[in-house]
Amino acid sequence: MPEKDFWNQRYVEKNTGWDLGQPAPPFVRLVESGSWRPPGRVLIPGAGRSHEGIFLATKGFDVTCVDFAPQAVLEARETAARAGVKMAVLEEDFFRLDPARVGTFDVLLEHTCFCAIDPERRREYVEKAWKLLSPGGMLIGLFYAHGREGGPPWTTTEEEVRSLFERRFDLLDLGVTDWSVESRKGEELLGRLRRKTG
Secondary structure, eight states, X not given: OOHHHHHHXXXXXXXXXXXXXXXXXXXXXXXXXXXXXXXXEXXXXXXXTOHHHHHHHHTTOEEEEEEXXXXXXXXXXXXXXXXXXXXXXXXXXXGGOOHHHHOOEXXXXXXXXXXXXXXXXXXXXXXXXXXXXXXXXXXXXXXXXOOOSSOSSOOOOHHHHHHHHTTTEEEEEEEEOSOSOGGXXXXXXXXEEEEOOO
């Protein structure tokens, strides 16, 4: 089954155990503490039902959510409409986004996209994020370091994240966050990475 069809079927069947049904608490904490303030153009790849996107849009950010699963896009658009939130929800493959068409972004928000893609594509992910961010733009991410075999979700480590991103990004901070939901305590690395200019 093609990757797009696999993920779309998960949404159709509501077999989406990764979906918290709310924005991830670490992102909420960053915004509500004043550590991350609007305005700014935010891109969320693999956004699914776009809980983070809706939250950020209500706080004054200019949000673009991207997912290639039609059912996820449909549900995200419906939820945003019910909430009275204005944000873009694109049915697109993150890897095929063209900066010439969608522009560049101030922040790329990573949550459950990096762990869902084939680990062989992680370097490609880094390059794509670099291209879609404006100079000095930030990648704010939760990286799933659950330590279990197989996937998706595929695990990672702090060492791997540093190794993959260090060529294109300056790692401002990266470590296990205390703000995870209970089921992911000790398994999420919260990172802030600044895009290098060249």
